Amino acid sequence: MKLIVEEARKWTKAGKVADYIPALGLANPHDLSIAIHSPNGECVSAGDIEKKFTLQSISKVISLALVLMEQGKEDVFERVGMEPTGDPFNSIAKLETMAVAKPLNPMINAGALVVTHMIEGNSVDERLNRLISFIQTLSADSEVNYCKEVAKSEYETAHLNRALCYFLKEHGVIQEEVEPLIDLYTKQCAIEMNCLDLARIGLVFAMDGKDPDTGKQLMPSAVARICKTFMVTCGMYNASGEFAIKIGIPAKSGVAGGIMGAVPGKYGIGIFGPALDETGNSIAGIKLLELLSENYRLSMF
Numbered sequence: 001m002k003l004i005v006e007e008a009r010k011w012t013k014a015g016k017v018a019d020y021i022p023a024l025g026l027a028n029p030h031d032l033s034i035a036i037h038s039p040n041g042e043c044v045s046a047g048d049i050e051k052k053f054t055l056q057s058i059s060k061v062i063s064l065a066l067v068l069m070e071q072g073k074e075d076v077f078e079r080v081g082m083e084p085t086g087d088p089f090n091s092i093a094k095l096e097t098m099a100v101a102k103p104l105n106p107m108i109n110a111g112a113l114v115v116t117h118m119i120e121g122n123s124v125d126e127r128l129n130r131l132i133s134f135i136q137t138l139s140a141d142s143e144v145n146y147c148k149e150v151a152k153s154e155y156e157t158a159h160l161n162r163a164l165c166y167f168l169k170e171h172g173v174i175q176e177e178v179e180p181l182i183d184l185y186t187k188q189c190a191i192e193m194n195c196l197d198l199a200r201i202g203l204v205f206a207m208d209g210k211d212p213d214t215g216k217q218l219m220p221s222a223v224a225r226i227c228k229t230f231m232v233t234c235g236m237y238n239a240s241g242e243f244a245i246k247i248g249i250p251a252k253s254g255v256a257g258g259i260m261g262a263v264p265g266k267y268g269i270g271i272f273g274p275a276l277d278e279t280g281n282s283i284a285g286i287k288l289l290e291l292l293s294e295n296y297r298l299s300m301f
């Protein structure tokens with residue numbers, strides 16, 4: 001595994017750390033780490049595995065799972081669609097041209113903002129805490145929390161996400177005030193962990209929602225299935241098609257450089273490599289997955 005990480009690390013030079021959220025610009029572009037968690041408790045890891053990173057868009061899969069569990073799929077899919085867009089994650093274009101202003105899927109920002117809007121609770125703190133405690137259960141790490149610095153940095157600069165919210169509010173897709181929603185969304189995106197925790201969460205999805213240690217169902221298998229399907233069709237933004245062909249693993253990436261993979265029935269994968277390619281995916285992380293998928297025949301197709 002060490003050798004594969006060092007091979008893939010060469011690609012970090014060709015990528016760039018995201019800096020549209022200023023605090024993310026401080027990351028070291030040459031970091032790269034991976035953890036692969038198996039159902040029998042075995043975990044293989046290599047690289048800078050202790051480094052923490054914020055989930056960013058990876059949190060969208062987990063908030064979706066929570067909201068599907070709490071509100072059911074009818075309510076969720078009344079407000080957000082199931083189709084990939086082929087557009088960048090923060091694009092507003094399709095929202096305006098669609099007959100109904102319903103975001104096409106929950107993995108783009110517009111759709112994720114609708115899902116976050118649906119997290120229940122009386123205050124931002126209460127809603128955030130419910131999501132964090134769900135994530136603590138999935139990762140089996142009670143220390144998981146959000147990074148205040150990254151949350152603040154995104155909150156201060158999230159003008160495009162505010163624009164998406166105002167558009168959605170105008171069309172009645174969301175009802176709450178925009179500022180608390182942006183507050184909750186930016187804190188959700190700033191939830192941080194290392195690649196070991198992320199691999200553990202990936203494994204729960206891979207195991208159809210079962211806790212790999214206790215066998216307890218942490219989310220219904222139907223919810224895990226919906227999430228994994230979105231990971232295949234839109235998990236890697238507008239590079240999801242190419243990723244499915246080359247790698248063939250349900251995966252979700254975030255602009256901090258994380259990738260969560262769920263190889264159905266087999267492994268959970270957590271990767272961190274903050275240098276990104278032009279679609280916003282970890283450039284060396286994708287290389288790493290390409291090498292692994294080829295070597296160990298991980299593609300599900």
Ligand SMILES: NC(=O)CC[C@H](N)C(=O)O
Pocket residue numbers: 055056057058089090109154161186189253254255256280
């Ligand atoms: N692609 C991402 O990871 C985007 C998440 C980020 N918090 C944003 O809304 O811009």
